[in-house]
Amino acid sequence: MERISDIIESIANEKGLDINEVKERVKRALINTAKRVYGENYEYDVQIDSSKNVKLFQKISIVANDDERLQEDNEHFISIKEAKSIDSGVDIGDELTYELSLDNLGRTAAQTLHKELEFHIQRLVEEQIFNKYSQLEGQIVFGTVVRVDEAENTFVEIDELRAVLSRKNRIKGEIFKVGDVVKAVIRKVYADKKLGIKVELSRTSPRFLDALLKAEVPEIKDGYIIIHDSARIPGERAKVAIISTTPNIDPVGATVGTKGVRINAVSKELNGENIDVIEYSAEPMIFITRAMSPAIISSVKIEDKKAIVNLMSEQKSKAIGKSGINIRLASMLTGYEIELNEIDSNKKSNNNDMAKDLKALFGDL
Structure with a gap:
């Protein structure tokens, strides 16, 4: 099995994977192959020695000399007496290991091992890509448009994968064609059992x-x-x-x-x-007043998650904005439901005049 160590290094270098991670996946592939060749019910282990030799072992449990399982299954269990004759340092509950060989098992075993290696290495590559792009969620990426389908999903090539910019995640009126360079943020990364790693982009x-x-x-x-x-x-x-x-x-x-x-x-x-x-501003009334810009707000009253915004009638159209866009954005930004309350400008003027008359009569109190 010496050639396996060369395969491990080759895979790690070619795909840019951590060599220890590749070793673990190769071990899994070998164990699964052994289960198919020698039997599903046995316990196996794979070790790589200091000379990079890869060895496959079958494990066998040490039990008491009178254990009933010895009569039914001598592949999984060995008596303590027999085990002591092999290794005097063992005890009941320990395990002995026997080296197995896959070298001379023929084409079937080789094909099985190849499929197992392919499967586990592909899973490792996908996990690495998933972890890489999950950490990039919320960050800007650049990519080249390689395809636009009938549903107007734009497929963008970014390094080692294709991300998708769906129609709903495009700004209204945007149209991309093959060859365009697109700037977007990574909105979501998820794993699909059939399609693999999916990266969803957004410009909205x-x-x-x-x-x-x-x-x-x-x-x-x-x-x-x-x-x-x-x-x-x-x-x-x-x-x-x-x-x-x-x-x-x-x-x-x-x-x-x-x-x-x-x-x-x-x-x-x-x-x-x-x-x-x-x-x-951490003060909700101030924050809401600023969020309602360009409208000039007279005062704000907070009632739980509702904000009653008092303003002069001539400021109402600015507060609402075209198609209600300003008040909607202010509500989204602050987290408050906003209710507008118009103040009568004549009433305010009368109140100001009264205040001036009182001040003239009594001065500053």
Whole structure:
């Protein structure tokens, strides 16, 4: 079985696998082959010695001299008396091992071993790919479009696999053709029993916006600015809440960039998606007020997970936004159900006039 050690090194080098992992999979393949050749009910072990020789052993359990199992099964059990004659240091409950050979068992055993090796190495490759891309979830990847099917699923070649960008994960109006280079975020990685490892890409996820901002804004990449949360209606508008970890950095200014150069670069990648950048506040009323921008809010009242937003009537259309997009994004970003309450501008004006009259009469109290 000396040639097996060469196979192990060859597989590890060719597929970029850890040699110890390959050894373990080869051991499993050998044990499964032995079970098919010698019998399913026996216990087997595989060892690789210091000279890289691979050896297969059958295990046999040591039992008491009067154990009834000796009469029924002398392949799995050996008496302590007989075992002592082989190795004086053993005791009841220990195991003896007998070396077996697969070299002279013919073509059937060789074919079985080949199939077992192929299966276990393929599983190891898939596990490595799965672990690699699972760690990349939420990160940007680049790939080349190799196929677009009838359902408008775009298949993108990324290193050693093909990922899929489905129609629902594309920004509305985007069309890709074979040869295009696509930038997207890894949305999900999962293992399919029939199809193997599947990597799902997205250009509509808020995580794609987060990843683009991280790539474009050094202060975010370096941790001086943290993205607290973001919300998107892909291709139309987005809101992102950020916070600075140092008082020396203006988070909104740094993220937007001089003359909007940074945020515009991100918007361009998102097919012109408008992006509102606001500073996060741990105080819900302040956070909601900022999230409702560009509307000017008079006050906010919190009732459990509902926020009653008071505003002047002329601000209502801005608060709602086109097709309700502004209030929807503000709700998504803050996690509050938002209810608008109009304030009568005449009533407010009268209240202000009354306050002025009282102040004229009594001064500051």
